[in-house]
Amino acid sequence: VNKVAVIGAGSWGTTVAALLSERVETWLWARSPEVVDEIRHRRTNQAYLGERRVPEALCVTADAGEALEEASLVVLGVPSHGMRSVLEGAACVVVPSVPVLSLSKGLEEGTDARMSEVIADVWPGHPVGVLTGPNLAEEVFDRQPTAAVVAIEEESLARELQDLFTTDRLRVYTNPDLVGCEIAGVVKNVMAIACGMAVGLGYEDNTRGALITRALAELTRLGVALGGEQRTFAGLAGIGDLVATCTSGKSRNFRVGVALGEGRPLASALGQRSVAEGVRSCRPVVDLARRLSIDVPLAEQVVAVCHEGRSPADSVASLMARAPRSELDDRTHGEP
Amino acid sequence: VNKVAVIGAGSWGTTVAALLSERVETWLWARSPEVVDEIRHRRTNQAYLGERRVPEALCVTADAGEALEEASLVVLGVPSHGMRSVLEGAACVVVPSVPVLSLSKGLEEGTDARMSEVIADVWPGHPVGVLTGPNLAEEVFDRQPTAAVVAIEEESLARELQDLFTTDRLRVYTNPDLVGCEIAGVVKNVMAIACGMAVGLGYEDNTRGALITRALAELTRLGVALGGEQRTFAGLAGIGDLVATCTSGKSRNFRVGVALGEGRPLASALGQRSVAEGVRSCRPVVDLARRLSIDVPLAEQVVAVCHEGRSPADSVASLMARAPRSELDDRTHGEP
Numbered sequence: 001v002n003k004v005a006v007i008g009a010g011s012w013g014t015t016v017a018a019l020l021s022e023r024v025e026t027w028l029w030a031r032s033p034e035v036v037d038e039i040r041h042r043r044t045n046q047a048y049l050g051e052r053r054v055p056e057a058l059c060v061t062a063d064a065g066e067a068l069e070e071a072s073l074v075v076l077g078v079p080s081h082g083m084r085s086v087l088e089g090a091a092c093v094v095v096p097s098v099p100v101l102s103l104s105k106g107l108e109e110g111t112d113a114r115m116s117e118v119i120a121d122v123w124p125g126h127p128v129g130v131l132t133g134p135n136l137a138e139e140v141f142d143r144q145p146t147a148a149v150v151a152i153e154e155e156s157l158a159r160e161l162q163d164l165f166t167t168d169r170l171r172v173y174t175n176p177d178l179v180g181c182e183i184a185g186v187v188k189n190v191m192a193i194a195c196g197m198a199v200g201l202g203y204e205d206n207t208r209g210a211l212i213t214r215a216l217a218e219l220t221r222l223g224v225a226l227g228g229e230q231r232t233f234a235g236l237a238g239i240g241d242l243v244a245t246c247t248s249g250k251s252r253n254f255r256v257g258v259a260l261g262e263g264r265p266l267a268s269a270l271g272q273r274s275v276a277e278g279v280r281s282c283r284p285v286v287d288l289a290r291r292l293s294i295d296v297p298l299a300e301q302v303v304a305v306c307h308e309g310r311s312p313a314d315s316v317a318s319l320m321a322r323a324p325r326s327e328l329d330d331r332t333h334g335e336p
Numbered sequence: 337v338n339k340v341a342v343i344g345a346g347s348w349g350t351t352v353a354a355l356l357s358e359r360v361e362t363w364l365w366a367r368s369p370e371v372v373d374e375i376r377h378r379r380t381n382q383a384y385l386g387e388r389r390v391p392e393a394l395c396v397t398a399d400a401g402e403a404l405e406e407a408s409l410v411v412l413g414v415p416s417h418g419m420r421s422v423l424e425g426a427a428c429v430v431v432p433s434v435p436v437l438s439l440s441k442g443l444e445e446g447t448d449a450r451m452s453e454v455i456a457d458v459w460p461g462h463p464v465g466v467l468t469g470p471n472l473a474e475e476v477f478d479r480q481p482t483a484a485v486v487a488i489e490e491e492s493l494a495r496e497l498q499d500l501f502t503t504d505r506l507r508v509y510t511n512p513d514l515v516g517c518e519i520a521g522v523v524k525n526v527m528a529i530a531c532g533m534a535v536g537l538g539y540e541d542n543t544r545g546a547l548i549t550r551a552l553a554e555l556t557r558l559g560v561a562l563g564g565e566q567r568t569f570a571g572l573a574g575i576g577d578l579v580a581t582c583t584s585g586k587s588r589n590f591r592v593g594v595a596l597g598e599g600r601p602l603a604s605a606l607g608q609r610s611v612a613e614g615v616r617s618c619r620p621v622v623d624l625a626r627r628l629s630i631d632v633p634l635a636e637q638v639v640a641v642c643h644e645g646r647s648p649a650d651s652v653a654s655l656m657a658r659a660p661r662s663e664l665d666d667r668t669h670g671e672p
Binding site for chain 2 (some may be wrong): 133134135136139140144145146147149168169171173174175198203204205206207208209210212213216217220231232234235236237238239240241242243244245247248250251316320321327
């Protein structure tokens with residue numbers, strides 16, 4: 001890899017670009033000329049990363065062509081709902097057949113497509129993968145120790161990307177299970193809203209432990225039905241990312257859930273600019289599950305609260321009121 | 337069940353006794369006459385539960401014979417290191433062949449025995465089980481919603497205990513996998529010390545998410561090698577209890593880990609009276625693992641810090657420094 005283009009200057013895109021710029025020529029594309037100016041001259045991206053400073057080596061541009069020209073790796077850090085249009089806008093400038101790595105953890109509304117499917121649809125002929133795991137951007141930027149997963153089918157490419165992203169504070173593992181890693185990332189954002197709702201209602205560590213257990217069962221059921229591997233969900237992309245997101249005040253999805261649990265309406269919970277992928281993805285998740293006859297009670301309650309006016313208190317109460325039975329019964333019916 | 341004897345008036349024993357006293361005659365045995373007096377007259381157990389008041393219906397005694405006489409269920413809430421001597425002291429008064437449910441999450445030092453094995457050894461002829469799950473005592477006492485698991489082999493007895501313990505805020509599941517449930521409870525206390533150490537060192541949500549992922553892998557490996565079922569570790573007794581304990585300031589084990597991570601010596605981290613089961617169990621856990629050739633890097637680091645003078649910073653650094661590789665490789669070697 002000689003040049004990387006990182007498309008999207010949100011918190012994670014900027015963080016990944018900053019990391020990569022220390023070892024390879026890296027261009028960060030931001031839609032907004034003001035953000036480009038700020039990064040160029042102040043070396044900050046305040047809206048997302050406060051006073052953290054990106055390396056001098058990081059190049060930044062509002063011209064996607066400049067970022068993508070001769071890039072031998074493309075990293076996509078745009079929100080899921082903007083993915084297709086960003087890809088379409090850049091289709092004529094991306095270098096054919098270079099690998100593409102998605103950072104986004106949502107499904108496309110309307111089509112229920114995973115981001116790798118959207119990418120393959122708009123930019124055919126590229127090897128496509130995801131970077132995932134317990135990676136809250138600010139903490140990675142601050143060099144707190146953690147681990148991540150590169151999920152891409154071709155093994156030699158996976159190893160190359162593993163070397164590129166690994167630092168002494170970010171251990172990168174490879175996993176050929178792209179579907180499992182993607183679904184885990186999508187569904188955990190929905191589950192983080194549910195956990196946040198319980199916390200916003202005043203429930204504490206036991207309730208959250210019980211909900212995370214059910215959330216893991218739910219994302220495993222759906223992920224396996226969609227072709228993912230069971231073991232992926234027990235790993236960094238599954239339980240690792242789920243736990244980090246469901247216990248962190250830095251997660252936008254968790255914070256939206258907390259605000260909903262505290263009784264604020266969705267528009268106020270979302271705030272002005274922030275994207276909470278789980279709010280948009282919960283419907284596609286329930287759609288996919290229905291088509292496969294998979295029970296997803298937590299995701300259904302997130303849809304009910306976010307989009308159908310149900311109160312979080314009713315929602316959490318109904319989740320806790322299901323009839324008890326054996327833990328080792330057939331998990332396809334959703335307990336616990 | 338007509339009468340229950342709860343042996344041990346720590347936070348969880350007292351909480352379980354308080355819950356049960358609302359539906360069946362329940363006697364709580366406390367070793368200390370002062371605690372008996374306090375519960376009898378003030379209805380509080382301040383050292384463990386602050387100003388929370390136990391029901392008037394709960395009977396309390398310092399005489400184990402009075403508690404155990406005609407009891408048709410015995411619940412054991414004594415710390416693991418005191419289990420054998422408490423059982424020996426009461427061997428002549430317990431009603432033969434009544435079921436015994438352990439609340440303790442430790443192994444016996446010296447023998448490496450699980451509590452159900454110690455019970456079967458000292459009180460032969462009783463059906464033995466455990467009550468486990470994400471059940472921090474104060475929160476259960478406060479009627480926060482959560483779920484628990486009764487693990488006992490005989491199914492009709494399991495159902496009876498399930499009915500006895502279930503409330504509208506505590507959903508109880510059954511699980512015949514006694515070994516898996518016990519090992520999960522023991523090992524999660526050791527893991528909570530490791531997570532606490534990382535938090536005490538200043539690491540946040542990503543690091544904890546990555547550590548919990550490895551902790552789950554570690555307790556699953558060991559539990560399955562000892563005869564537990566894989567699915568148990570993905571359930572309430574496994575990931576549920578692990579997450580609650582590794583993210584809660586109410587967990588003594590987690591708090592000891594935080595204090596160690598902040599640089600305090602073990603004696604000071606332990607405080608005056610509190611029991612942190614993980615400090616005593618980490619060595620037996622490593623012993624068991626070595627005998628089965630199972631890799632338990634997190635438990636080894638807890639032993640090193642608690643008992644061999646290693647610094648938590650070195651310990652966490654060595655955990656994060658292992659060579660990266662594929663996530664789906666053979667898990668018996670410990671990654672991640």
